[in-house]
Amino acid sequence: MSISESDINRVIKLAHLSLSPETVSRFSEQVGSIMGHMAVLSDAPIADLSPTDPNSPSTPVQADKVYTGFGDCASVNPVYMDGPYFVVPKIAGSDAE
Amino acid sequence: MSSTLPLSAAELVEQFKSRKLKVKSVVSDIFGHIKASEPKLNSFTALTEELAYQAADKMDAAYDKGDALPSPLAGVPISIKDNINIRGQKTTCCSAMLKDFVAPFDATVTQKVLAAGMVPVGKTNLDEFAMGSSTETSIFGTSRNPWDLARVPGGSSGGAAASVAAHQAFLALGSDTGGSIRQPAAYCGIVGIKPTYGRVSRFGLVAFASSLDQIGPLTKTVKDAALLLETICGHDVQDSTSADMPVPQFSAALGQDIKGMKIAIPKELSGDAISAPIAESLENAITFYKSQGAIVEWVSIESLKYAVPTYYIIAPAEASANLARFDGVRYGNRDRSSATLQAMIADSRGKGFGDEVKRRIVIGTYVLSSGYYDAYYLKAQKVRQLIKKDFMNLFQTYSAILMPTTPHPAFKVGEKINDPWSMYLEDISTIPANMAGLPALSVPSGVTNGLPIGLQIIGKPFDEATVLNLGHHLETQFNFHHRIPTGIQDLLK
Amino acid sequence: MTQFEPVIGIEVHAQLKTNTKLFCRCSTQFGGEPNAHTCPRCLGMPGALPVLNQTAVEFAIKAGLALNCDIQHKSVFARKNYFYPDLPKGYQISQFELPICLNGHLDIELPDGSTKRIGITRIHMEEDAGKLVHQGAEAIAGSTHSFVDLNRAGVPLIEIVSEPDIRSAEEARIYMETLQLILRYVGVCDGNLEEGSLRADANVSLRPVGTTPFGTRTETKNINSFRSLERAINSEITRQTALILSGGKVIQQTRNYHDNTQTTTVLRDKEDSHDYRYFPDPDLLPLLVSQTQIDAVKTTLPELPNxxxxxxxEQLGLSEFEAMVLVQDIPMNHYFTAVLDQNPQIDKTELAKWLVGDINAALKEANKGFDNCPIQIAHTASLLTLLTTGKISGKMAKAFIPDMIQTQKSPDDLLAASGGGQIDNSDDLGPIIDQILTQNPDVAEKIKAGKTQSANFLMGQVMKATGGRAKPDLVIDLILKKVTG
Known part of the structure; x- marks a missing residue:
C-alpha cells in the first residue's frame, strides 16, 4: 500500500505542518508502508462490537464556582505579546471562522 | 563514590530513620554521581538542585526530630520524566517546540511526590513527546543503557530507567502510553509498572494519547514500586478520567502466598515470536511459579495480533489533536520570519517538531480525515474493545497473565531509527495492556550477554496488588537491584 | 414563471449564563483585562485537562426541556479539529454524534394568529472561542496583525439547530424572537444579539412551489439583530431566485451578511470547507444523565411564556396588551409576580395596569428598571391599596411614583407629608369651593349658562388649593350643585 504525495500534502495542510518536499516524499513511502500493516484489522471479528466501552462511568462534573488559583498563566511563556494580548501575524485569505 | 547509592528506596529510608545517613549527604552524593556519570548516560535534561536541597533540609529536620514523616519515602531522591510538570521548571518533552517552556503549574503527581517529602533531583530524557522506544528522538540526544553504553535504554522513559538503573535516582516517575515505562525498565534491569488506566491522575502530564497515557513508577525493587504507587494513586478532580476507586496499601500485600493462583501465558508471545534467551527466561519463571504452587497454563489471545496496528491508529489520532495546541501563538516555538498567520503556525510546527512526531501527526490526521475515519479510526476503536473483551474473558479464569516485556533485549543506538515499523513492533507485548487499560508490571528476570531482560505481569483492572505480589515473588529469584551496571562500574563501586 | 418557495433552517448559538467556563472554573464575566480570565485549561497549556461544568449541563437540559426535546441519557463530547488563533487547543470541544438533546419543537405565533410548529433537530453543548482584535483595519481584510484575547475562550454555548421548517424571513424572525424569550424565561441565556450572547446562522434554499426535494442551500453568518436576520434571509432569497431564473445554479457555500449593504458575500465554498476530523474527546468520559436528574431539572422549569x-x-383578567408586555419584559414580570406573591389580595388588573403604565414610564424616566427596582415591593403594594380603597386619587398616585423612585419613601409617608389623604367629603370641600367660586364669578356664570366643561377649570383651582387631594368627581358634583343649585 502507498499513500500518494498529494494525500500527504492534503494531510499536512489539515495539520498545519510545513514539511520539506524531501520529507513529503519519504513520508509518502513510510506512512504508506505503515498503513499497509493496518490491513490485518479487516479480519478482526468486530461486527457486533461498539467502538466505545459500554461500561464507562459518567464524566464527572464540577460546581460552577470561580477558581483563580493558577495565577497569571498567560504571560509565563510569552512568545509575542503586546500588553495583555497575544499577537499573531496577518491572517491570510478567508480562513476566518 | 558512596556505596549507599545502590540501596533500594526502602533500605535508604531505614538508614535515614536510624540517622546513619542524612538526606542531605545522600543528595549531595547523588548529584556528585549524576555529574560524573551524565557524560556517559545522558539520563537528565535538567537538574533541580535547589528544590532537592530545600526538600532534603526539611526531611532531615523531620527525621532529626522524629516527627511524623509525610510518607514511607520521605527524603528519597526521585527523578521526574520531562513531560511531567514541576511548577517553575521547564517541561521540554525533549522537543524544540517546548525547549524553553516553563510549567505554570504542578502536575498532580508532582504535588503528591513533593508532599510525600521525596527529593526531586531532575527531569529525565525521553523520546520527543514520548513518541519512541529508545530516546533517540530527543532533541537532547540519546540516553545510554547503563549496561551497554552502545545500546539504547529503551523508551520513551529511557532517561528515567537509566537514572534508576545507574543509581542516579532511587525512584523515577515515567509515563507509559504503549510500553514507555515497562520496555525501558526491562532494557535497564529495573522494575516498572503501568497502573490501571485512571489510577494515577494525568493532570500535568503533557498528553500524547489521552486514552492510553498513564504515569507510573520506575524503581529498583517491587517494594519500592508499591510504595511509590501508593503515594501517587488516587482520585483527582482535575482529571475527568481519573477513577474514583479506593487505593489499597500495595506494599502490605507483597509476599502473600500465591498457592493455587491461576496464571495464563499467551502462546502468541512465546516461542519463535521472541528471542531465545527471553523464551528461556519465561520458562524459568513458569517453573518458579509452579514451584510456589501457582497453576500456570498456556492460553491463546487471538486479538493480540491486532494490538500494534490498532495502537498505531488510535495513539497517533489522539496525538494529532493533542499536539494541535502547539501553534506558536501563546507559548512554545514560534517562527518569526513568517508573514502570515497560516505560515507562522505551519512553520512553527514544521521546525518545532522532529521527524517521528511529524510522522505520527501525519498518520493521526490521515486516519481521522474525511473518507478514512471509518476504515481506520472507528475500526481500530472496535478492535480495541475486542482486545479488552478477550482480556476480561481470560480474567474470569485467571488472576494474572505472564508474558515477556519485550521480544528482544536492548538494541543498539541507530539500529532501528530508520525503520519505523520494526521499532513499533518492539512494543508488541507492552501495547495490549494500554489498549485494555490494565495494570502491567515489568520485573527483571535474567541477563543475556550482559543485557538485562524483563518479564511482564498483567492484572485485572485495579488489581495492582496481585501484579506487584507476583512480581515480588519473581524478583526474589534474581535479586537484581544492588548490581552496578557494567557501563558505569568504574564510577560506582 | 416558476414560483419558488424558500426553505429555511436556523442554527442558534446561545451563551449559557453560568458563572464559570465550560471546562475550567475561570469567570465568564464580560469585559475585564484581556486574557485575565484564563488559566492553563482555557489557554490550552500542555498538561491541562478539561473538567465539565455542572451548571452548564443543567442549563442545557433546561433549554432542551423548554424546547420539548428528548434529553439523552448518554451524550458524548468530541474534538472538532481546526487551527485558528482564537482556539487555544487547536480543537473545539463540542458534541457531535451524540448531542444532549434531540427531537424538540417550538410553536410560533404568526401575525395572522395561527400557530406553526418548528422542529428542533438537536441541541448540543460546546465551548466558545476567544476574540481577535484586528490591527491596522476594521476587519481581517487589510489588517497588519491581530491581537488575541482568550477571556471568552471556553465560555459555554448551546447550539440549537432547527429543522428546515421555516418558510419566510418573517417566520425566521418570529422563531428567533420566540426562542430568545424562552431562553430568557428559563434563565439559561441573556439572549442579547448585539453583544453576541445569542447568534444565528441561517440556512436558506429554494425549491419550486409544490415540490418536495430541497434545493442546494447556503449558510449565512454574521447576523446580529432580528432585523438583520430578516434582511439577510430576504437578500439571500432574492439572490438565489435571480440566480436560478437566469439559468445559474446555487452552490453550497457559507456566506457573510453585511448590514450596511444588506447583501451577502461568499465566505467559503464547500470544497474548501474544513475537514474537522471529529472524534470523541478521550479526556472526557461520556456524559450520562439519569431520568432522576432530568426530573429534578424539570421541577426548576418556570411556566413558559405562552x-x-x-x-x-384567563385567570387574572389582564388585558391582552398587559399580558403581552409582562410576558416579554422579564424583570417587570418578576416584579409583578413578587408583588402578587406577597399580597395575594391585591387587585391584579390594577397592579398590571400601573406596572405596565405609569411605574414603567417613571422608571424609564429615571433611567432605572424593574431589575433592582428602587421601589420596594411592599411600597408598590401599599400604593395599590391606597388607590383601590380610595384613600388617594390616581393623580396623587402618579405624583407619588417619581418620589418613591427617588427618595424610596413609602406611599404612606408621602401621603402624610402631603397633608393627608384624599378629601372626599362635602363638609371639607364645600368652603374651599365656595371661595373659588367667589374668586371666579365669570366662570361660574359660564357654567350657569350651560358650559359645564368650564367646571374643569375650577376643579384645577380646587386641586391647586388642596395640593391635589380633592376627590375629583366629588368636586365636579359640588361645583355644579352650587352654581346651578
Whole structure:
C-alpha cells in the first residue's frame, strides 16, 4: 500500500505542518508502508462490537464556582505579546471562522 | 563514590530513620554521581538542585526530630520524566517546540511526590513527546543503557530507567502510553509498572494519547514500586478520567502466598515470536511459579495480533489533536520570519517538531480525515474493545497473565531509527495492556550477554496488588537491584 | 414563471449564563483585562485537562426541556479539529454524534394568529472561542496583525439547530424572537444579539412551489439583530431566485451578511470547507444523565411564556396588551409576580395596569428598571391599596411614583407629608369651593349658562388649593350643585 504525495500534502495542510518536499516524499513511502500493516484489522471479528466501552462511568462534573488559583498563566511563556494580548501575524485569505 | 547509592528506596529510608545517613549527604552524593556519570548516560535534561536541597533540609529536620514523616519515602531522591510538570521548571518533552517552556503549574503527581517529602533531583530524557522506544528522538540526544553504553535504554522513559538503573535516582516517575515505562525498565534491569488506566491522575502530564497515557513508577525493587504507587494513586478532580476507586496499601500485600493462583501465558508471545534467551527466561519463571504452587497454563489471545496496528491508529489520532495546541501563538516555538498567520503556525510546527512526531501527526490526521475515519479510526476503536473483551474473558479464569516485556533485549543506538515499523513492533507485548487499560508490571528476570531482560505481569483492572505480589515473588529469584551496571562500574563501586 | 418557495433552517448559538467556563472554573464575566480570565485549561497549556461544568449541563437540559426535546441519557463530547488563533487547543470541544438533546419543537405565533410548529433537530453543548482584535483595519481584510484575547475562550454555548421548517424571513424572525424569550424565561441565556450572547446562522434554499426535494442551500453568518436576520434571509432569497431564473445554479457555500449593504458575500465554498476530523474527546468520559436528574431539572422549569400569557388573561383578567408586555419584559414580570406573591389580595388588573403604565414610564424616566427596582415591593403594594380603597386619587398616585423612585419613601409617608389623604367629603370641600367660586364669578356664570366643561377649570383651582387631594368627581358634583343649585 502507498499513500500518494498529494494525500500527504492534503494531510499536512489539515495539520498545519510545513514539511520539506524531501520529507513529503519519504513520508509518502513510510506512512504508506505503515498503513499497509493496518490491513490485518479487516479480519478482526468486530461486527457486533461498539467502538466505545459500554461500561464507562459518567464524566464527572464540577460546581460552577470561580477558581483563580493558577495565577497569571498567560504571560509565563510569552512568545509575542503586546500588553495583555497575544499577537499573531496577518491572517491570510478567508480562513476566518 | 558512596556505596549507599545502590540501596533500594526502602533500605535508604531505614538508614535515614536510624540517622546513619542524612538526606542531605545522600543528595549531595547523588548529584556528585549524576555529574560524573551524565557524560556517559545522558539520563537528565535538567537538574533541580535547589528544590532537592530545600526538600532534603526539611526531611532531615523531620527525621532529626522524629516527627511524623509525610510518607514511607520521605527524603528519597526521585527523578521526574520531562513531560511531567514541576511548577517553575521547564517541561521540554525533549522537543524544540517546548525547549524553553516553563510549567505554570504542578502536575498532580508532582504535588503528591513533593508532599510525600521525596527529593526531586531532575527531569529525565525521553523520546520527543514520548513518541519512541529508545530516546533517540530527543532533541537532547540519546540516553545510554547503563549496561551497554552502545545500546539504547529503551523508551520513551529511557532517561528515567537509566537514572534508576545507574543509581542516579532511587525512584523515577515515567509515563507509559504503549510500553514507555515497562520496555525501558526491562532494557535497564529495573522494575516498572503501568497502573490501571485512571489510577494515577494525568493532570500535568503533557498528553500524547489521552486514552492510553498513564504515569507510573520506575524503581529498583517491587517494594519500592508499591510504595511509590501508593503515594501517587488516587482520585483527582482535575482529571475527568481519573477513577474514583479506593487505593489499597500495595506494599502490605507483597509476599502473600500465591498457592493455587491461576496464571495464563499467551502462546502468541512465546516461542519463535521472541528471542531465545527471553523464551528461556519465561520458562524459568513458569517453573518458579509452579514451584510456589501457582497453576500456570498456556492460553491463546487471538486479538493480540491486532494490538500494534490498532495502537498505531488510535495513539497517533489522539496525538494529532493533542499536539494541535502547539501553534506558536501563546507559548512554545514560534517562527518569526513568517508573514502570515497560516505560515507562522505551519512553520512553527514544521521546525518545532522532529521527524517521528511529524510522522505520527501525519498518520493521526490521515486516519481521522474525511473518507478514512471509518476504515481506520472507528475500526481500530472496535478492535480495541475486542482486545479488552478477550482480556476480561481470560480474567474470569485467571488472576494474572505472564508474558515477556519485550521480544528482544536492548538494541543498539541507530539500529532501528530508520525503520519505523520494526521499532513499533518492539512494543508488541507492552501495547495490549494500554489498549485494555490494565495494570502491567515489568520485573527483571535474567541477563543475556550482559543485557538485562524483563518479564511482564498483567492484572485485572485495579488489581495492582496481585501484579506487584507476583512480581515480588519473581524478583526474589534474581535479586537484581544492588548490581552496578557494567557501563558505569568504574564510577560506582 | 416558476414560483419558488424558500426553505429555511436556523442554527442558534446561545451563551449559557453560568458563572464559570465550560471546562475550567475561570469567570465568564464580560469585559475585564484581556486574557485575565484564563488559566492553563482555557489557554490550552500542555498538561491541562478539561473538567465539565455542572451548571452548564443543567442549563442545557433546561433549554432542551423548554424546547420539548428528548434529553439523552448518554451524550458524548468530541474534538472538532481546526487551527485558528482564537482556539487555544487547536480543537473545539463540542458534541457531535451524540448531542444532549434531540427531537424538540417550538410553536410560533404568526401575525395572522395561527400557530406553526418548528422542529428542533438537536441541541448540543460546546465551548466558545476567544476574540481577535484586528490591527491596522476594521476587519481581517487589510489588517497588519491581530491581537488575541482568550477571556471568552471556553465560555459555554448551546447550539440549537432547527429543522428546515421555516418558510419566510418573517417566520425566521418570529422563531428567533420566540426562542430568545424562552431562553430568557428559563434563565439559561441573556439572549442579547448585539453583544453576541445569542447568534444565528441561517440556512436558506429554494425549491419550486409544490415540490418536495430541497434545493442546494447556503449558510449565512454574521447576523446580529432580528432585523438583520430578516434582511439577510430576504437578500439571500432574492439572490438565489435571480440566480436560478437566469439559468445559474446555487452552490453550497457559507456566506457573510453585511448590514450596511444588506447583501451577502461568499465566505467559503464547500470544497474548501474544513475537514474537522471529529472524534470523541478521550479526556472526557461520556456524559450520562439519569431520568432522576432530568426530573429534578424539570421541577426548576418556570411556566413558559405562552402558557403564562394565557393564564394572565384567563385567570387574572389582564388585558391582552398587559399580558403581552409582562410576558416579554422579564424583570417587570418578576416584579409583578413578587408583588402578587406577597399580597395575594391585591387587585391584579390594577397592579398590571400601573406596572405596565405609569411605574414603567417613571422608571424609564429615571433611567432605572424593574431589575433592582428602587421601589420596594411592599411600597408598590401599599400604593395599590391606597388607590383601590380610595384613600388617594390616581393623580396623587402618579405624583407619588417619581418620589418613591427617588427618595424610596413609602406611599404612606408621602401621603402624610402631603397633608393627608384624599378629601372626599362635602363638609371639607364645600368652603374651599365656595371661595373659588367667589374668586371666579365669570366662570361660574359660564357654567350657569350651560358650559359645564368650564367646571374643569375650577376643579384645577380646587386641586391647586388642596395640593391635589380633592376627590375629583366629588368636586365636579359640588361645583355644579352650587352654581346651578
Amino acid at each position: 402558557a403564562q400569557r394565557k393564564r394572565y388573561m
